[in-house]
Amino acid sequence: MTSAPVIETDRLILRPHEPGDLDAFWSFYQSDRSRYMDAPDSRSQLWTGLLAEVGSWEFFGWGGLAIETKDGQLAGQVCISQPPHFPELELGWIVFSGFEGAGYAFEAACAMRDYAFEILEVPTLVSYIDQKNLRSIALAERMGAVLDPQADSYDPMDLVYRHVPDSSGPGLEAYA
Numbered sequence: 001m002t003s004a005p006v007i008e009t010d011r012l013i014l015r016p017h018e019p020g021d022l023d024a025f026w027s028f029y030q031s032d033r034s035r036y037m038d039a040p041d042s043r044s045q046l047w048t049g050l051l052a053e054v055g056s057w058e059f060f061g062w063g064g065l066a067i068e069t070k071d072g073q074l075a076g077q078v079c080i081s082q083p084p085h086f087p088e089l090e091l092g093w094i095v096f097s098g099f100e101g102a103g104y105a106f107e108a109a110c111a112m113r114d115y116a117f118e119i120l121e122v123p124t125l126v127s128y129i130d131q132k133n134l135r136s137i138a139l140a141e142r143m144g145a146v147l148d149p150q151a152d153s154y155d156p157m158d159l160v161y162r163h164v165p166d167s168s169g170p171g172l173e174a175y176a
Contacts, residue, residue: 004057004065005119009111012104014065014078017054021066024074024096025050053079061120062089067099067108075099078108080116080125087152091116091125091163093139105139113143117165125163128153137161 004016053064064079076095082088091113095105116122127145129136140161151160 004054004063005115007065007111007115009107011070012075012108012111013068013070014108014111015068016057017050017064017066017077021074022050025077025094027096052083053077053081056081062116065112067093067095067104069099069104073099075104076108078105078112080112080120080122085154086128087154088124088126089116089122091127093136100135106142109139110143113163123165126151127161127163128155128158129161130155130157131159132157 005014006016007014050064056063060082062080064077064081066074067076067078069075074096076093076099078093079091081090081092091109093105093109113125116125126148127136127140129140131137137159140163143163145161145163148160148162151162153160
């Protein structure tokens with residue numbers, strides 16, 4: 001078990017969540033950007049979900065991290081998680097409005113994937129992606145993940161993309 005790390009890349013700081021992150025997540029879940037996700041019905045559900053990401057670090061050694069630009073802007077979240085309804089350990093990402101198209105999701109997701117393989121020594125990760133979420137599918141493929149039609153999913157609308165060690169993408173620069 002471990003506390004959440006801080007992971008730095010060229011342009012980003014992946015950091016533990018802070019209470020001030022809640023408003024940005026609530027705005028995200030109220031927008032069309034969350035249409036492919038299970039959105040919380042209330043701020044209380046959001047609070048519970050975000051605290052699950054935070055607490056997972058202590059219980060399991062993995063969880064969610066905020067994606068923050070080096071100039072201090074909250075750009076989204078990247079996580080390693082396996083809530084009870086997930087068949088496998090997932091690598092997931094959220095990018096807030098205004099931060100898409102800049103490569104932040106790729107940079108953050110690659111760093112979190114590399115952390116999982118190099119530090120946590122997990123053998124594989126999956127990304128559960130709604131089959132209509134073309135941008136996330138493209139990101140998973142850009143990262144070197146491959147469609148795994150044999151993998152179980154909790155949602156029949158999801159495709160399962162598998163990440164394995166030695167996928168393409170930038171490596172980690174620093175761990176704190």
